[in-house]
Amino acid sequence: MAGRKGRSLIGLPVVDSNGIELGYVSAEQDNVLVIGDGSTGLLKLGRRYVERIEDKVLLKGPVVEIFFGLNVVDNEGEFIGVVKDTVEAGDLLDSLIIEDESGELVTVLLEDVRSIDEWVELSVSGDSLGEG
Numbered sequence: 029m030a031g032r033k034g035r036s037l038i039g040l041p042v043v044d045s046n047g048i049e050l051g052y053v054s055a056e057q058d059n060v061l062v063i064g065d066g067s068t069g070l071l072k073l074g075r076r077y078v079e080r081i082e083d084k085v086l087l088k089g090p091v092v093e094i095f096f097g098l099n100v101v102d103n104e105g106e107f108i109g110v111v112k113d114t115v116e117a118g119d120l121l122d123s124l125i126i127e128d129e130s131g132e133l134v135t136v137l138l139e140d141v142r143s144i145d146e147w148v149e150l151s152v153s154g155d156s157l158g159e160g
Contacts, residue, residue: 037056037061038053038054038055039053040084041084041085042073042084043084043085043087044086044087044089044091044121045088045089046090047119048120049121050063050071050073051064059076059145060074060145061075071141071142071144072145074143074146091114092113095111095114095124095144096111097111098144099147100124100149100150101148101149101150102150102153103150103151103153104153108150108154108157110126111125111126112125112127112133115135121138123135123136123137124141124148134157136150
């Protein structure tokens with residue numbers, strides 16, 4: 029146990045309990061892991077979602093369940109809606125489905141998500157969503 033505390037997580041894949049991957053740990057901070065997959069921006073993920081660490085970082089459940097119901101705010105802090113579902117591309121998390129205040133479903137690409145912790149924070153404005 030004592031050796032595990034000093035172990036670096038950088039480079040380990042981050043996967044949910046169904047094997048869906050969010051990306052790889054690129055940096056560690058006190059309460060968050062910074063995740064990137066090489067093609068998207070960086071995502072800060074709260075350590076509250078981590079179940080255990082082995083040869084990968086395992087999350088506490090399926091992403092669709094652990095992120096369901098989280099409030100979503102845009103890059104200006106404006107409330108956008110609530111996470112209702114996720115979309116996977118193969119075994120990679122691709123996007124979140126958000127229900128906005130009017131009940132419309134909006135798809136948000138994972139690359140547009142800045143952080144997921146107590147809520148989901150986007151790196152884009154709410155005005156740029158829902159165009160497709």
